[in-house]
Amino acid sequence: MSNEKQLRNAFLDYATGRMGRRDFIRGALAMGASVTAVATMLQACGDSAPPPAAETPPPPPGPMPATAPAAPPEPELGEKEGELHIYNWSDYIAEDTVANFEKESGIKVVYDTYESNEEMVAKLQVGAGGYDIVVPTGYIVTVLAAMDLLQPLSKGRYIPNWGNVAGLFKDPVFDKGNLFGVPWQWGTTGIAWRKDKVPTPPDSWGVFLDPALKNKMTMMDDMRDVIGAWLRYRGKSLNSTVDAELQAAKADAIAAKGNLKAFISAPVKGQLVSGDVWIAQLWNGDTMQAKAEQAEIEYLVPKEGSTIWTDSLVIPKSAPHKRAAHEFMNYILRPEVAASISNFTGYGTPVEPAMAMLAQPVPYPSGEELSRLEYQGDLARATELWDQIWTEIKAS
Ligand code: N2P
DSSP states (O other): OOHHHHHHHHHHHHHTTSSOHHHHHHHHHHTTOOHHHHHHHHHHTTOOSOOOOTTSOOOOOOOOOSSOOOOOOOOOOOSOOSEEEEEEETTOSOTTHHHHHHHHHOOEEEEEEESSHHHHHHHHHTTOTTOSEEOOBHHHHHHHHHTTOBOOOOHHHHOGGGGGBOGGGSSOGGGGGGSSEEEEEEEEEEEEEETTTOSSOOOSGGGGGOGGGTTSEEEOSOHHHHHHHHHHHTTOOTTOOOHHHHHHHHHHHHHHHTTEEEEOSGGGHHHHHHTSOSEEEEEHHHHHHHHTTOTTEEEEOOTTOEEEEEEEEEOBTTOSOHHHHHHHHHHHTSHHHHHHHHHHHOOBOSBGGGGGGOSSOOOOOOHHHHHHEEEOOOOGGGHHHHHHHHHHHHHO
């Protein structure tokens, strides 16, 4: 493994809490990283204490400081640009949000969509798209920040509406201090089903193993959600990095694949509405969008549990229109704008004063639901194993 790759792995382990500060600093310096580079990486994790000089031994582990480290100074950006390129998940914004923003700000928006985190990250990594805003799920924010692909936000300067964000969404584990992300929407992954076609609620991930429903079911085209579901089915964490658990999940996924019409995410909505698909692994909000067209569609979180997530707006470091990106972030934190977005998407809003304006407010999950839900974490070094298993499932 190259030094650079080793350093990246060490940083991911540190960023996700698998490696202590002291081990990370010692290892990074031994791999040839400069003290400044180590300091930058520590700061990216919200740790502003300077690393020790290379020749000084690392400090002994001590108690946590009583006060949070001071936030890094916020970059000042130039004049507002006249253009903004947004890359978001499909069906994840109200129909008039962009047009209203353009009218008010005079900024021309180019808007593209994707169907999975992987599709978006792949584009960012090769530097394609010229995007100013992308919308990763929590654990992906950690990964992009660790790869130094994100612009630190200047919330104090350009996002006065930041105060509207509900406390629950401030300072998340995946982005301590909200250095990089403005929370966009939150939701769960579960099962959408047609109650007129399937009389009993499919309350277990095991339903996808039922040959009686062959070709009437789909799972998402999403490595984390598919393998995660089969891990939960066997009582394991959907963040497992244990080879034996992952091999068992692979075997279940391959068995289920024989009954599936396809691996498909948001675009399955049309097939649920038409009745070509009766049972689909899907997110709560997309299910609500389909239900608006076909009342027989229902949603549940299987008894074995599933994923809860928050997606955030972030600005790639390479973004050509960073000031306009901040302007958009500030705009969508207005209560009436946030409410109109959630009214369309069916997902929960992190904008507190918007809650009272929702036609069908998405309540925060109950204690019982929360006990069955898990946030996805960065898989760090196990990412390669997960990638390989997903490739094997797709190729089977
Ligand atoms: C968009 C739903 C995206 C949610 N249709 C995935 N976190």
